Amino acid sequence: MTAHTGLLPDEWLVSYAAGALTEAQALVVACHAEYHDEMKERIADAEAVGGVLLEGVVPARLSVGALDDAFKAIEALEDEPSSVKPTAPAFTDPRMPAPLAALLGKGFDELKWGFMGPGMKKLMLKTYENGERLWLLRAKGGTEMPFHDHRGLEFTLVLTGGYKVGDAHYTPGMMEVAGPEDTHHQPIIDEGEDCICLAVTDAPIKLHSFVGRMFQPFIGL
Numbered sequence: 001m002t003a004h005t006g007l008l009p010d011e012w013l014v015s016y017a018a019g020a021l022t023e024a025q026a027l028v029v030a031c032h033a034e035y036h037d038e039m040k041e042r043i044a045d046a047e048a049v050g051g052v053l054l055e056g057v058v059p060a061r062l063s064v065g066a067l068d069d070a071f072k073a074i075e076a077l078e079d080e081p082s083s084v085k086p087t088a089p090a091f092t093d094p095r096m097p098a099p100l101a102a103l104l105g106k107g108f109d110e111l112k113w114g115f116m117g118p119g120m121k122k123l124m125l126k127t128y129e130n131g132e133r134l135w136l137l138r139a140k141g142g143t144e145m146p147f148h149d150h151r152g153l154e155f156t157l158v159l160t161g162g163y164k165v166g167d168a169h170y171t172p173g174m175m176e177v178a179g180p181e182d183t184h185h186q187p188i189i190d191e192g193e194d195c196i197c198l199a200v201t202d203a204p205i206k207l208h209s210f211v212g213r214m215f216q217p218f219i220g221l
Contacts, residue, residue: 006174008032010042017046024126024134024200027099028155028175031198034097035173095160100198108138108160108196119143119189130202137197139163143189154178154201161195163187 008029015021016029033039091105092098103125104111113121119140126134139145141161155177162171165187170176189195 006170007036008175013039013043014046017043022130022132024128024132025155027134028157028198028200030099031097032157032175113138117146132200132202135199137199139189139195141189141192141194145187154199157198159196159198161193162190163195
């Protein structure tokens with residue numbers, strides 16, 4: 001797979017703006033964009049282009065009285081007493097992009113992390129019918145991740161700390177995209193603070209070590 005600079009290319013942003021990504025992919029792209037104003041601008045531009053294209057679509061003919069019926073329904077809803085209770089302000093954490101903070105509702109240290117390996121913890125956030133998994137990885141500084149290959153795409157967004165893969169260095173706000181062509185993949189965590197990443201995988205990884213393969217069914221990756 002072509003090396004990335006840590007920023008998603010425009011084709012992913014256009015797909016995001018068009019609503020063509022999966023739920024998990026859309027979340028990680030939204031989190032990625034929170035770190036980069038220029039990326040937000042490119043997404044806004046793509047959405048604007050999509051809006052212009054929609055303006056050229058021939059509208060469907062409405063039935064007689066459809067507009068009046070719609071306004072009556074809106075008025076009826078407005079007249080009903082609201083049963084919705086005021087909600088507390090959305091949870092915020094300076095280390096978290098807003099979409100993830102809204103999903104988790106708590107800080108990293110409050111989460112129930114599970115064992116993944118020496119120096120590593122993980123938290124599965126959601127699994128999907130299409131095989132995708134949305135999860136968090138937390139690794140101590142200096143940890144060498146196990147060698148592994150990819151059977152599908154893996155998006156990894158750095159939230160805290162950093163890591164290296166070969167000559168590439170990923171720090172907060174940077175995204176690594178790895179695929180089946182990336183064999184013998186081994187991230188090495190930077191010394192110092194824990195590295196926390198948000199990841200999306202659409203297929204199980206292939207661990208090289210015998211011990212890793214034994215543990216794989218229990219870590220769910």
